Each structure stands twice: as C-alpha cells, then as structure tokens.
Amino acid sequence: MKLPTIKISSNPQLSVDTVRIFLIEPNGFRDTAVEQIFPDHPGLKTLLKTATKNNKEETVKKYVNSYFEKNQQKIDSAVDEIKTSWAKIGERVLSTLAEIMNTDWQGIPTLTWDVGVVGMYPRFLDEKIFQTYYLQYPFQAIPTALHEITHFIYFKKWAELFPGDTKEMFEYPDPVWHLSELMAEAINSDERLRILIPDAEGHGHPIYRNVPFQKNKQDFSQYGYFAKKYLEFKKAGKSIDDFLKEAREEIKDIL
Numbered sequence: 001m002k003l004p005t006i007k008i009s010s011n012p013q014l015s016v017d018t019v020r021i022f023l024i025e026p027n028g029f030r031d032t033a034v035e036q037i038f039p040d041h042p043g044l045k046t047l048l049k050t051a052t053k054n055n056k057e058e059t060v061k062k063y064v065n066s067y068f069e070k071n072q073q074k075i076d077s078a079v080d081e082i083k084t085s086w087a088k089i090g091e092r093v094l095s096t097l098a099e100i101m102n103t104d105w106q107g108i109p110t111l112t113w114d115v116g117v118v119g120m121y122p123r124f125l126d127e128k129i130f131q132t133y134y135l136q137y138p139f140q141a142i143p144t145a146l147h148e149i150t151h152f153i154y155f156k157k158w159a160e161l162f163p164g165d166t167k168e169m170f171e172y173p174d175p176v177w178h179l180s181e182l183m184a185e186a187i188n189s190d191e192r193l194r195i196l197i198p199d200a201e202g203h204g205h206p207i208y209r210n211v212p213f214q215k216n217k218q219d220f221s222q223y224g225y226f227a228k229k230y231l232e233f234k235k236a237g238k239s240i241d242d243f244l245k246e247a248r249e250e251i252k253d254i255l
C-alpha cells in the first residue's frame with residue numbers, strides 16, 4: 001500500500017497562522033488558546049493587549065519571528081528528535097491506521113507535520129497540515145501527531161461512507177466533528193497501535209470523559225459509550241464501516 005510521506009519541519013508562518021486563527025479570529029477555542037498559549041508567551045499577551053485591531057497579525061508575525069530567532073537551536077533539535085522517533089514506527093503506524101479504518105491512503109500523498117512554537121494542536125484537512133509543540137517530549141508529540149494523523153484517514157473514510165456529508169460537518173461544532181474527536185482516542189487505543197505508541201492511550205479531549213452519554217443514561221461518559229460500542233463491534237468481527245454507520249445515528253442529539 002502506498003503510504004503518505006510525512007514531512008516534519010518547523011515553519012514560522014504556520015505558528016503565526018495558528019496564533020491568528022485561535023487568538024485573533026473569532027473561533028470556538030479562544031479560552032483554551034488563552035490557557036495554552038499565554039503562560040509560555042507572556043510577552044505575546046502584553047503585545048496583543050496593546051496592538052490595535054489592524055496591526056494584531058503583524059504584531060504576531062514579528063513576535064513569532066523573533067521567538068524563532070532566539071530559540072532556533074532548540075526548535076531544530078526538537079524537529080530532529082521527532083524525526084528520529086517517528087522513523088522507527090511511522091510506516092507501521094500509517095499502515096495500521098489504514099487497516100483499522102478499512103481503507104487506504106489514496107489521495108493523501110503527503111502530510112506536513114509542523115513543529116510549532118505554541119501549545120495548540122490544529123489540523124487542516126484541506127492543506128494536509130497538522131501541528132505539534134516543540135516543547136513536548138517526543139513521547140508526547142508522537143501521540144498528539146497520531147491523534148491528528150488519525151483525523152485525516154478517518155475523514156477520508158467518512159467521506160467514502162457518507163459522500164453527502166459536507167466538509168463543514170468535519171469541523172467544530174458539528175456532531176460529526178465531535179464523534180471524530182472522541183473516536184480518535186478509541187482508535188488510538190487499538191492494541192495494534194498501542195504496541196507502537198503506548199502513550200497514546202488516554203490521549204484525547206477530556207471533555208468527552210466528563211459528560212454523561214445521555215442525561216438519563218449516566219453509566220457511561222460520551223467517550224465510554226462509543227468506546228464500548230466500538231469494542232463490541234470489533235469483538236463481533238464487524239468492520240469499522242458498520243460501526244460508523246450506527247454511531248452516526250446516535251450522535252445527533254447528544255453532543
């Protein structure tokens with residue numbers, strides 16, 4: 001099977017884009033971004049407070065570029081460490097994901113893994129780019145990357161199964177997006193992946209573990225409900241296709 005090439009690098013402009021998207025433009029993750037970015041970048045917080053609306057992006061650009069200049073060595077060594085760690089498992093991870101998702105990587109020849117300088121982990125489905133954070137250890141960056149890489153093949157599969165679903169449904173706050181977020185964790189806990197990336201188990205958005213599946217069904221969290229259902233499907237020898245078709249019917253009212 002043809003696997004995508006994973007290009008691991010660190011491009012300052014992509015960190016600028018991430019800050020712009022989460023701290024300047026309207027978006028659903030601003031509070032998280034404030035919590036995850038500013039403690040490591042108090043200088044950026046001060047600069048953005050005083051910047052006018054029109055020069056916010058320019059301010060971010062200058063800040064990020066000077067941050068890169070000051071920390072270039074550390075950033076480069078983070079990229080090198082990730083490359084070394086990923087080289088040991090990357091191809092097996094990609095082929096295992098395809099096996100679990102019951103599809104292939106056709107149409108995704110390349111994924112860009114950007115090692116950014118802010119602690120946000122976006123994925124851009126169209127551009128085939130995702131980001132980790134240079135201050136993560138490889139044992140943290142690799143589970144983050146696995147989660148993001150899973151999104152790419154998950155939505156490829158989803159589009160094959162449900163060709164009528166639009167790309168807008170793959171983004172926050174659509175229920176289809178929520179299911180993709182909680183299922184990334186369940187998929188990443190599959191034994192075939194766990195043996196390659198054991199630290200990925202439990203690596204997901206805690207929100208889905210903190211709310212009950214339904215108000216009147218409090219014996220499972222939203223994550224727990226779908227994780228159990230997925231395990232039952234696997235145990236019965238059913239494919240992920242069947243699982244996703246059934247799961248899709250259950251997400252509409254709950255998330």
Ligand SMILES: [Zn+2]
Pocket residue numbers: 147148151180181184
């Ligand atoms: Zn995600």
